[in-house]
Amino acid sequence: MTDPLAPPQKKNPQKRSTSPTRPPELRSRAALGLSAAAAEGRFALQQCSECGTVQYPPRDACHACLGTDLPWRDQDPHGTLLAETTVRTSTRLYFRERAPWRVGSVKLNAGPVILCHIHGDCPREGEVRILNRLDRSGQGVLLALPIERTQNMEDDPVMRSLSCDPNHRRVLVSDGRNPNALALVEHLFKAGAAKVFVGESETWRPNPAGADLAAAGAEVLSLDLTDTASVRQLAGEIGGKTDILINNARFLRPGGALARDDTAFAQQEMEINYLGLVRLAQAFGPGMCARTSDGVNSAVAWVNILSVYALSSDPGFGCYSASNAAAYSLSQSLRAEFRDSGLRVMNVYCGPTEDEWYQLLPPPKVTPAALARSVIAGLQDGLEDVWCGDVAKDIRERWRRDPKILEREMTMGQEEA
């Protein structure tokens, strides 16, 4: 078993904040396949399409037949520990600060031998299960776990560093008026969050969920994403203790460009769905980036809840899709802007949700609880991309296969009689 994490002490503001350090980021292009799989929590390795050989480290040609078509395929994540060492010193600052740690070599059932981190609860010999997780540089690395779950295993220092676990952390949920706010708050506390702040716009307006949010333990604070001063003010108050920020703010009206004859709704969608994200990032981003090495309650993740139609427009919600496409594009920029600090940007691509604005769409639809579960699981697994709901997963699959075909599917006309 792993020693449980102790709740962190209150931070002494007079002490120097530990500067963020990172594990090595540089990889070959081929090796980025591992990171792409880790972004979704999959254990995948290159497998030659000609001869079927599974190989690692990533190559540009198959070492068995010189074939060059080497797609990344999900593999059996089990293997046998061959040898291990506890490393006590390193030339690399990130590891120096975390010494000692265990690494080992594992012969995978799928064939290749890997070098990997070893969870503290792994016995010295025998079978292990491999996780592919993003490290603080946002690159996929492999971690060997014991076959059976052990007590508090998530609190192992290496495993913790390969996640964005809400346990002991303080979270801001940006929009308390979103129907999913209460479920997010409840699930965050269930996952061990130390504190949940909830932003609420136009506090003079009644919020039907307000009492429930407070009862669930959330601290409701004034936050208007269309107002730069309001966002800055809140960052001034709680920016220094926001470890995870979940932007669930959404303004949604049905229709494409021709559904209306003005730009009022389109403008409002951009104000909240896109510019709101920019304002939040400007106000909270730098402070969070500076606090990514704060220990147990370091800043770890920035979560954007996006419509899956950010990737390919649903013309029934054309203007809304466009504002989400803008937010999606900005999220990619934020990944780069946060990269040096190790702050993770996790996008949750969501299908139509179970609420009034999607009333006329048939099921399946995403319930608030399902969304909250996806968000928590994604944080615990340290993901970058989470696909929530059957519709989102279906769109992902079609989009991966061929974005042009998906676009054509999404933009069919009315069949004539």
Next chain:
Amino acid sequence: MSRQSYEGVAIVAPYSHPYVRYSVDTAHWWIAKALRGSLDAAGLKPADLDGFCVSSFTLFPDTAVGLTQHLGLTPRWLDHIPMGGASGVVALRRAARAVQAGDADIVACVAGDTNHIDSFRNMLSSFSRFAMDASYPYGFGGPNANFALLTDRYMREYGATRADFGRICVAQRSNAMRYPNAVMKKPLSLDDYLNARPIADPIALFDCVMPCAGSECFLVMSEEEAIRRALPYACLDGAIERHNAHADDPIQLRGGWTMDIDELYAMAGRAPADIDLLQTYDDYPVISMMQIEDLGFCGKGEGPAFVRRHDLTIDGTFPHNTSGGQLSAGQAGAAGGYIGLVEALRQVTGTAGNTQVPAAGCAMVSGFGMINFDRGVCSAAAIISEGARI
């Protein structure tokens, strides 16, 4: 078709430029120093060279090509060997072939590296693509962790103890005490070894080499040429190299030597008992122990018993790494692939001075290089013998 012999080839003028821990000079400087040392020893001028072979990790952005212009050489045969610890034997073997074929008359083989503060760390991150992708991201700060894994497995497989590896290190330190160029001059006891600061279990401080700056050089020419110039020389009785051997072994418990060792002995017309001294590549003692096995001095897994049975010092029953090897003389980058060979050349030509093994007529030198991912990829070995002592 069987390999042709290396007869008619003479190896002369071994030269080691004294190592230092850190240097403000460049690899070019260190290579020039060693080259000049060998040329002076042979009474030659740079213009007398028509073959040039270099190994170095820190020449960037130059290669052997840039060095020709930098050092004012006009070779008609040029080679650059990036094989780390296998570079010396491989350079010798190729230069010998060039001389036999008449492609070059006098070849200088040189290896040298500088060591600036932080240059070791910088080299690690870009050592190989597999290292960059699949070992460095786990905090493999250089080969320490790799060799810790091999040592861990070897100990479990064959029952070796830390003291067995300690015997190799302690004997080499004793040899280094007699080698004027060694960087580490403090006596080392088995207790010192066993109680040293752990680095990557089961590896501790004295299992690791100290990166330093230094350079090594020797010349290859025909026997006639050596005799005409009245130079003491060594003969090359046989040499092998092998790369990426035993790729299906899940972990490295043997090296490429096992594929070619019988041919090496057959070529040289010798057996292990004929070898008067052995120079192994010793960046960690486990790999020296594997070489003792794979080169035929004992069976696989018998290395621990072998080192318990033998005294590995200069005056011992099995003289091994007589200049202290890299473990005690320091690892000067690619020159680490030359240190054993250059010392062996001094030994068989009777010019080793303080470290001279009595009646050192025949030496074996082996090289091992390049932890590309989880194991060393290059292996090489040569048998050299006394040609003429003048």
